Amino acid sequence: MNPPRRLLLVNGPNLNLLGTREPEIYGSQTLADVERLVTDAAASRGFEIRAVQSNHEGVLIDAIHAAREDCAGIVINPGGLTHTSVVLRDALSGVALPVAEVHISDVSKREPFRHHSYIADVAVVHVIGEGVAGYASAVDRLIGIIAGEGAGLTDGTGRGIP
Ligand code: CA2
Numbered sequence: 001m002n003p004p005r006r007l008l009l010v011n012g013p014n015l016n017l018l019g020t021r022e023p024e025i026y027g028s029q030t031l032a033d034v035e036r037l038v039t040d041a042a043a044s045r046g047f048e049i050r051a052v053q054s055n056h057e058g059v060l061i062d063a064i065h066a067a068r069e070d071c072a073g074i075v076i077n078p079g080g081l082t083h084t085s086v087v088l089r090d091a092l093s094g095v096a097l098p099v100a101e102v103h104i105s106d107v108s109k110r111e112p113f114r115h116h117s118y119i120a121d122v123a124v125v126h127v128i129g130e131g132v133a134g135y136a137s138a139v140d141r142l143i144g145i146i147a148g149e150g151a152g153l154t155d156g157t158g159r160g161i162p
Contacts, residue, residue: 003072011053012079026104029132041136045143061091073098073142082117089118100125100138
């Protein structure tokens with residue numbers, strides 16, 4: 001059976017504040033702008049988006065579990081939970097869907113406590129520090145993986161190696 005042509009977009013705590021404060025770090029686009037950008041990027045590849053943002057870890061985990069039923073992958077900016085949450089990591093690895101981790105800012109150039117991600121090694125795509133535009137590239141790369149495109153192994157002629 002073909003995977004469903006739907007992705008779950010997850011934005012974690014405080015990302016509802018996008019566009020209202022700290023524009024020097026996160027830019028001036030709002031969460032609604034992010035959700036529109038992601039919806040358009042997915043639509044251009046024939047996918048739809050279910051979007052969730054919550055300030056409550058359990059709500060995010062329930063949405064991730066539900067994605068098992070009808071989504072082909074997950075694009076997530078876990079916000080500060082990136083650096084703290086084994087629980088969120090377990091939810092993502094538990095559903096066994098391909099995950100794209102997105103950060104608007106370049107966390108490697110910020111405070112040391114932002115340098116570790118509990119999510120990084122359960123994600124197959126990482127887009128860090130490309131601003132809000134990074135969400136669109138995460139969608140594109142994740143769909144490429146779901147569709148079996150991509151880096152792939154080639155023999156130098158562009159043909160895939162089975
Ligand atoms: O760079 C990112 O996308 C982050 O995931 C954003 C998180 C931060 O804790 C991570 O280290 C990196 C914070 C999200 C809070 O977003 C705000 C946006 C505008 C105003 C205040 C907070």
